[in-house]
Amino acid sequence: MSKILIISKKKWDKKNYGFCENSKKFILSNKINLKRINQIQPRIIFFIFWSKKISRKIFSNFLCIQFHSSNLPKFKGGSPIQNQILNKINKTKLTAFRINNKIDSGDICMKSNIFLNGKAENIYRNIEKKAVQMIKIISKRKKISFKKQKGLSSFYRRRKPFQSNISNVINKEPNRIYDFIRMLDADSYPKAYLISGNKKFELYDVILKKRSVSGKFLIRKNKKK
Helix, strand or coil, X not given: CCCEXXXXXXXXXXXXXXXXXXXXXXXXXXXXXXHHHHHHCCCEEEEECCCCCCXXXXXXXXXXXXXXXXCCCCCEXXXXXXXXXXXXXXXXXXXXXXXXXXCCCCCEEEEEEEECCCCHHHHHHHHHHHHHHHHHHHHHCCCCCCECCCCCCCEECCCCHHHHEHHHCCCCCHHHXXXXXXXXXXXXXXXXXXXXXXXXXXXXXXXXXXXXEEEEEEEEECCCC
């Protein structure tokens, strides 16, 4: 039986990977191990939530398919969820593409609709669930067809922690402030914050009302660099 390797450095909902337990076909890993890959000899390697560069030794010898949370070729690069929300996009695509030596530029085998509503953590959970569904569909295909990317391309760099400072949007409308806070509200992601003296206020769990935004905050000592 041919093997399918799924590599994801983060699991937003372990239930999504329940089908891998005791499976003879699907193997789940949170890291790249070339020695193990050579032992497994997988038919396909899928990468979910993977932002690091993948070695040519891997993608030139194995079929490697990565998921990117945008309608490629638009919004290539880092922080695609945040960059699309900032551009007032609430519906986009999850794109499965073949990895090559250029960032997010490989041929596409499948796209599926995703929505960018709610806080970032829930968005990531839904994307993970959708990616797993797409993996199951693609894995069943005897022959996987790929098409070259078409249309205007755009590229964005991964957001830096200092860009989470809410002063960047504090003078904008409530809905833009709401979007700014919710798009950063996920575990391990730099949350929206405000600095006052030696204190740092981190903002999360926001609710948008007609003319106001309410939510929670956590106060930390500001670590100056």
